Amino acid sequence: MLYRVIDGSELPLLVEAFLERYEVIAPVQTKKGYAFAPVDSFDQVALDYPSTVSSLKKYYLPQRETLFRFDAETNEVLDLEVEVRPRVLFGAHACDINAINCLNSVFEDARYPDPYYEAHRRSMLVVGISCTPTSECFCQLMDADEARSGYDLFLQDIGGRYLVSMNSVEAANILETACNPRVATDEDRRAFRQATRRRQESFNPAIPDIQEIPMLMDAFHSDAFWDELGERCLSCTACSAVCPTCHCFDIRDVLDPDGRIGERERVWDACTSPQFATVTGGHNFRPTGRERVRHRMYHKLNGFLATHDRNLCVGCGRCVRACKANISPIEVLRFFEKKGAEDAE
Ligand code: SF4
Numbered sequence: 001m002l003y004r005v006i007d008g009s010e011l012p013l014l015v016e017a018f019l020e021r022y023e024v025i026a027p028v029q030t031k032k033g034y035a036f037a038p039v040d041s042f043d044q045v046a047l048d049y050p051s052t053v054s055s056l057k058k059y060y061l062p063q064r065e066t067l068f069r070f071d072a073e074t075n076e077v078l079d080l081e082v083e084v085r086p087r088v089l090f091g092a093h094a095c096d097i098n099a100i101n102c103l104n105s106v107f108e109d110a111r112y113p114d115p116y117y118e119a120h121r122r123s124m125l126v127v128g129i130s131c132t133p134t135s136e137c138f139c140q141l142m143d144a145d146e147a148r149s150g151y152d153l154f155l156q157d158i159g160g161r162y163l164v165s166m167n168s169v170e171a172a173n174i175l176e177t178a179c180n181p182r183v184a185t186d187e188d189r190r191a192f193r194q195a196t197r198r199r200q201e202s203f204n205p206a207i208p209d210i211q212e213i214p215m216l217m218d219a220f221h222s223d224a225f226w227d228e229l230g231e232r233c234l235s236c237t238a239c240s241a242v243c244p245t246c247h248c249f250d251i252r253d254v255l256d257p258d259g260r261i262g263e264r265e266r267v268w269d270a271c272t273s274p275q276f277a278t279v280t281g282g283h284n285f286r287p288t289g290r291e292r293v294r295h296r297m298y299h300k301l302n303g304f305l306a307t308h309d310r311n312l313c314v315g316c317g318r319c320v321r322a323c324k325a326n327i328s329p330i331e332v333l334r335f336f337e338k339k340g341a342e343d344a345e
């Protein structure tokens with residue numbers, strides 16, 4: 001890994017250089033909060049954003065995507081093109097980069113890599129930026145507060161200047177051409193350590209740090225806690241929509257009115273939706289809110305860890321803000337904390 005330092009005043013030059021060759025996606029302020037959206041100048045970028053409402057996954061796994069068109073009379077596939085455009089995702093926080101790493105595990109490292117996902121990912125450069133945790137952030141508890149891979153450049157604010165970790169030749173060349181990067185000094189390294197410590201000390205201490213979460217998930221699998229959460233759940237699926245790692249989808253064939261040409265499309269789905277686990281014949285494997293909410297939390301805090309060696313929750317806090325019923329992984333951590341306190345009495 002190579003490190004360089006650039007001045008804060010050079011960031012507009014970097015973004016302008018990216019704009020010459022790529023569509024640049026960056027955090028912008030909207031009437032409903034912050035969102036990742038295309039920008040055409042650095043002035044539109046909200047660099048010190050706390051978090052965005054929705055995540056970056058829409059650029060890897062679009063909410064609706066046509067996989068191919070087919071002739072419904074001959075059953076022939078007509079085209080199989082993946083529409084991609086060269087993009088830079090500018091200003092991703094560490095948790096969101098770790099979320100992309102989770103998606104990569106599912107769609108790329110799998111036995112059957114997903115060509116659509118791969119095409120989107122290959123067309124993208126990722127530029128990360130350091131952040132200050134909000135009161136709903138708990139990425140440090142999910143080991144996702146630092147990005148060790150999955151980015152091309154990572155910009156750490158060290159007070160008026162940025163320590164830049166460079167992870168790809170393509171992005172490093174653009175940085176070298178657009179800015180005037182210099183070698184990091186001892187003072188820069190000290191400033192980096194101080195900034196890291198400040199961030200670590202900014203996390204909300206009221207969110208409990210629970211050890212052995214997967215074991216506790218198994219131990220309390222039948223607890224009435226899940227009934228209570230299930231009764232509160234509105235099945236609105238907002239949690240999955242905003243989550244950067246939820247990746248379930250449905251496949252649909254849509255025919256033209258004459259029934260001749262069809263499109264096979266992939267659309268987001270959610271395990272908190274009542275019909276998600278309904279199969280042909282009408283049987284529903286998860287008929288109640290209790291089973292659906294518990295399933296989602298298990299996948300986030302237990303099941304994915306067993307198969308991919310990392311949590312599927314990166315602690316970004318989006319579902320904490322999105323859920324109108326106050327259901328989130330934080331509630332699960334608090335439940336375990338309460339159980340631990342009861343046991344200790
Ligand atoms: S857990 Fe909350 S956000 Fe998710 S479906 Fe239920 S009510 Fe909606």
Ligand code: SF4
Binds near residue numbers: 239245313
């Ligand atoms: S489960 Fe909630 S906190 Fe965890 S990654 Fe998803 S949206 Fe973020």
